[in-house]
Amino acid sequence: MKTNIYDLIVIGSGGAGMIAAITARKLGKSVLLLEKLPTLGAKLKATGGGKCNLTNTLSNEDFMNSFGKNGRFMSTAIQMLDKNSLREFFESIGVQTDTKDGFRIFPVTHNSSTIIKALEKELNNLAVEIQCDVKVENLLCNENSISGVKTNKGNFNCRNVIVATGGLGFPMLGANGDGYSFAKELGHKITDLYPAMLPVYTKETWVANCTADTIAKAIIKIDLKKAKKLKAVGDLIFTSKGLRGPVVLDFSREITPLLEKYDEVPLLINMVKGKTEDDIFSHFKKQAKEKPDANVLEVLSLLLPQSVSKELCNIVNADTSLKFKDQIGEVRNNLVKIVALTPLTVIDSVGYKKAMITRGGVTLKEINPKTMQSKLINGLYFCGEVMDLDGPCGGYNLQWSFSSGNLAGHLLKE
Incomplete structure (x- = not known):
């Protein structure tokens, strides 16, 4: 799917980025998924000790409350893709899930590779253009609207960008905080950052x-x-x-x-x-x-x-x-x-070297919770860990990544 101007470029191929690309493509958008590492889903592979705890059995209300005072921010995203619809989505792409302890939900294989392979297969089935080994250096804007991205392999033009770059944890899996830099360069505030879940x-x-x-x-x-x-x-x-x-x-x-x-x-x-x-x-x-x-x-x-x-x-x-x-x-x-x-x-x-998540990120006050779009730059969206929202162990953060990625992928405008 080659095009001069993409409807959407997704930066990062974690759970949030892959599902964002899938959602947008299903809606008929031309999508380019960029990943700086040689393969997709590197950090997803390490999630839940490699078992990939996708979500849990809490009600939507209890789930959001578990994130503390900022939990209400995810209301629209969770309503659109909650635990039940997430399981249905994975079943639709060939992944069965189970909950042996009555709380945590995993793929039945208890292997994160199952999730990565299924998502990658779906991306290919939908003809999403994927380019790995591509490092995004800057986001390009024209009059407060996204116009493209600058990479180490040239510029790509687009109408929308989803930043799904994750946090700072596990740098050996590609985390370096570049999403924070992109946001900051375009005027967004980044809250104080700390390693967490370690x-x-x-x-x-x-x-x-x-x-x-x-x-x-x-x-x-x-x-x-x-x-x-x-x-x-x-x-x-x-x-x-x-x-x-x-x-x-x-x-x-x-x-x-x-x-x-x-x-x-x-x-x-x-x-x-x-x-x-x-x-x-x-x-x-x-x-x-x-x-x-x-x-x-x-x-x-x-x-x-x-x-x-x-x-x-x-x-x-x-x-x-x-x-x-x-x-x-x-x-x-x-x-x-x-x-x-x-x-x-x-x-x-152990610091960021083995931190499963990052506390802090792009301030939520500058992101529309009903769309995941920036309030400062048209066509700029955020999802997953790059935002200032993190939850406890037990599938919370991965569910949030999928839900926010799905919402961002709809490319809803204010």
Whole structure:
């Protein structure tokens, strides 16, 4: 499909970019999809650990609420392509989906390559023109309207451009923030950018002795005055250098901005499903009656994995060969306190190198939520991660990429 002036050029071949190109082509538009890497969907391949968690089973309302105060921005996009219509779309291009845990939705193969191959096949079936190894250098404008793009292989003329370049995470998969540069050069504001959805490193080294165990329903809070109200709940995993797991990946979006500001971010973690100090004292008293010969480690290990129990005992100098009641009073009190709220100090993160998403982006105030079109430049559209909107783990961000890409692909005008 060669043309002098394309109706649409899509920059970026992630989930948002590919579905935007498919949507526009189905509506009869001439479409050119540009990708700077040699193949399509590089970052999509890594999504969900390679399993490609497409979306989840939440209602549209709950889904949007999970994105916080900016969640309402996605209302039109989600209504147009929600979880049900997304599954129907993939079924129409030969991909069956399932939800084994009743929440997360995957392709039945649990392999992201299935999604990439199906989307690429659909692009080819629709005769979307695809050019890889093409780096866009600038967007071209004429009197506040898109007129084309400048690339390392020459200029391409078009009436509309969709920027679907993603964020800064996983630079080895092509992320370099060029979408932010395009937007900024045309007058758009970019909010502060931070790596998000990533593991963190702690000052405390004892975590390395607990890597075999997962803590279910851990509650994490930030022990800073201005962040007291922030908390997250979910599964926690210890690593050789710090913390990961769904709760950390979700909460990291709050931690990384503070880490940049303070260098260290103190956390308080409840690993006993919200039990208070009184609850924990009661547990020790109850077990003293039921298991009078059990030492403090054996009793504590009924609440926490033994590896974690041993480390907490070591921190407060509890003698693990003695019963709880035989510890000195200060040790008993300190043990209960550290079980209720375990302090850990974040000193670093893996950064953009392994950040699954980027917090921040093109400010939503300058994008029309009913069209995804720029309010500043006619014919300029944004979709996916390049915008200032990110959600938690569990298919949220990929659903948003598909929904926003689909809406942008309609090329609706104000």
